[in-house]
Amino acid sequence: MLQDFAFVGIFVIVAVVLLSLPLVLAALLAPRKPNPIKSETYECGMETVGETWVQFKAQYYIYALIFAIFDIETIFLLPWALAYKDFATIFPLLEMVLFILILAGGLVYAWRKGALEWA
Amino acid sequence: MENLHPINDIFIIIALWLRALMENLGFASWLIDLVMGLLRAATLGTVGLLVFMLLTWLERKVVARIQDRIGPNLAGPWGLLQPIADGVKAITKEDTTPAGADVHIFNAAPIVAGVSAMLVYGVIPLGPNTGYGALSGTDMNLGLFYILAVGAVSLIAVLMAGISSNNKYALLGAFRAVAELLSYEVPQVLSISTVVMIAGTMQMTGIVAAQSVPFLLPLFVTALVFFISGIAESGRVPFDLVEAESEIVAGYHIEYSGMKFSLFFLGEFIHAFAVCAVFATVFLNGWQGPILPPYIWFFIKAFGLFFIMMWIKFTLPRFRIDQLMAFNWKFLVPLSLVNLLLVATADTILRRVLGWTRWRMPVPVDYMAETAGTTWIRSGNTLYSLSDDEDSDEITQGGYVDVPVLVETLPYRGTKQAIAEAVSASSTEPVRVQVVADGRPGVDINDEPVGLPITLPPRSPEPVRAIVGKLGRTFSVRVHDSAAKAGWRLDNLWLDVQGVR
Numbered sequence: 001m002l003q004d005f006a007f008v009g010i011f012v013i014v015a016v017v018l019l020s021l022p023l024v025l026a027a028l029l030a031p032r033k034p035n036p037i038k039s040e041t042y043e044c045g046m047e048t049v050g051e052t053w054v055q056f057k058a059q060y061y062i063y064a065l066i067f068a069i070f071d072i073e074t075i076f077l078l079p080w081a082l083a084y085k086d087f088a089t090i091f092p093l094l095e096m097v098l099f100i101l102i103l104a105g106g107l108v109y110a111w112r113k114g115a116l117e118w119a
Numbered sequence: 120m121e122n123l124h125p126i127n128d129i130f131i132i133i134a135l136w137l138r139a140l141m142e143n144l145g146f147a148s149w150l151i152d153l154v155m156g157l158l159r160a161a162t163l164g165t166v167g168l169l170v171f172m173l174l175t176w177l178e179r180k181v182v183a184r185i186q187d188r189i190g191p192n193l194a195g196p197w198g199l200l201q202p203i204a205d206g207v208k209a210i211t212k213e214d215t216t217p218a219g220a221d222v223h224i225f226n227a228a229p230i231v232a233g234v235s236a237m238l239v240y241g242v243i244p245l246g247p248n249t250g251y252g253a254l255s256g257t258d259m260n261l262g263l264f265y266i267l268a269v270g271a272v273s274l275i276a277v278l279m280a281g282i283s284s285n286n287k288y289a290l291l292g293a294f295r296a297v298a299e300l301l302s303y304e305v306p307q308v309l310s311i312s313t314v315v316m317i318a319g320t321m322q323m324t325g326i327v328a329a330q331s332v333p334f335l336l337p338l339f340v341t342a343l344v345f346f347i348s349g350i351a352e353s354g355r356v357p358f359d360l361v362e363a364e365s366e367i368v369a370g371y372h373i374e375y376s377g378m379k380f381s382l383f384f385l386g387e388f389i390h391a392f393a394v395c396a397v398f399a400t401v402f403l404n405g406w407q408g409p410i411l412p413p414y415i416w417f418f419i420k421a422f423g424l425f426f427i428m429m430w431i432k433f434t435l436p437r438f439r440i441d442q443l444m445a446f447n448w449k450f451l452v453p454l455s456l457v458n459l460l461l462v463a464t465a466d467t468i469l470r471r472v473l474g475w476t477r478w479r480m481p482v483p484v485d486y487m488a489e490t491a492g493t494t495w496i497r498s499g500n501t502l503y504s505l506s507d508d509e510d511s512d513e514i515t516q517g518g519y520v521d522v523p524v525l526v527e528t529l530p531y532r533g534t535k536q537a538i539a540e541a542v543s544a545s546s547t548e549p550v551r552v553q554v555v556a557d558g559r560p561g562v563d564i565n566d567e568p569v570g571l572p573i574t575l576p577p578r579s580p581e582p583v584r585a586i587v588g589k590l591g592r593t594f595s596v597r598v599h600d601s602a603a604k605a606g607w608r609l610d611n612l613w614l615d616v617q618g619v620r
Contacts (some may be wrong), residue, residue, distance in 0.1 A: 003261035014160035019233040026210045026378035039218040067301045074308040081312040085319035118441030
């Protein structure tokens, strides 16, 4: 177990080094002539108007909320799925059916309330 | 070493040779492990980069053919050196940083994108475990969970790029990433849960071993959901709203140029190929296939899947964002929830009601001989001696030998009962065979012994069959040399393992 994650640690370092190499090469080879016009915000040639931090649709936030609910569900689901073959009785399956039905009820509620609509 | 195939196991042989070399040079064992880990990581990283270069060429060729063009054909044969030309161009291009950008996050984002995609390759097995470890970076028992975890980090790279660029379009791209990539993670995890449930493990080699038929056939809907959400997760057409050029110019990487832009490109390709690699492992039997070496089979499957991805990419138009979200939340999520419940119910009915849990496996007893009063049995990599020699590690008391059976790799992880079937057609002496469960003769639920040895008469061509082991998780076949005489021989030994309801 520890060896597995030791390898992952080594792999992270190796991957960072491998992917940084071309950046280092580019930093050495590429020309660097910044000027105020070049480093302006790029909007296809138009001058940018106002702040970058524009207001955005609240819908993004609602989707993030629904996602959080279902992501937590999967946290409960994965250990259950892993232990599934070891169950001696049928009750763990029924419990999971109940759990998923409750969540499906939540999804149906969000659907009926219009939380899944983009408008 | 002698059971390793010179072509199929070439990488294992090289690894063993390097390990032996370092042992002979007197390296400490932790240092050997460290060097081997570094070598494996460097190999995987290099393979990832080579695959990326090949993929860029392949994609340009395929898109050209689909659009009735020829594609790159000037750099090298069939334009094969085009990726190198592109790389040189990207390295020598000016790298601009917009005014007002958060420089550190802006510079780190492309590396995070590439690294998170590359890390997935660390657990994908390219070949079987031949007793010297699987042919993968690490065969951790959390394999699929690890893939989900590191795959999700690429989303953070998109967010970092979008927020640090100080550009409205990049910011909008990052918002869309939250909406799209996050949402499609739900059906992906649900489909993976279905696989984990049927395979009974998250270990990648275990999942391959669990597929007596490719999971694509029994879990077709699961595979479809996984593939669709995988395409969405890697942000490819028709799900590439994060970088939709007709709406938000280039999305989150609008301000990137030169090598940093290429790294985002690399991240996307490597991520898409990682989805194909995981799909090939989880749904298409991984490395398994006839004639060709296992790693070749793996790449054939993964590249075939990537071709399907390219086909989709160049024939379908882009989704609108409301269609995209509706497709996920109103179709894929309910579908995968229902699918999970249906698979669980069907599996329970098949297994618990109809008793569909059986595996028939040969016990690898491939050599038996007698030299100087000692009987030798070779099974797999281990040579067992059947003698009273005190020095040997392998002897077991009383003149019998346990030949282990790897029942742990069977998909059903609960208790099992085993039935042995043996043939002694060329034996001149009677042979006694017994199945041992968890290191002792089998017991039933009341701890009563049921694992009685069966005696095979000499020269018996008919298989002798008996329930000999019960309620165990690991089995071994115990061969009694009851007569303590030369001339006994087992021609065939089978173990019929059944899950206990």
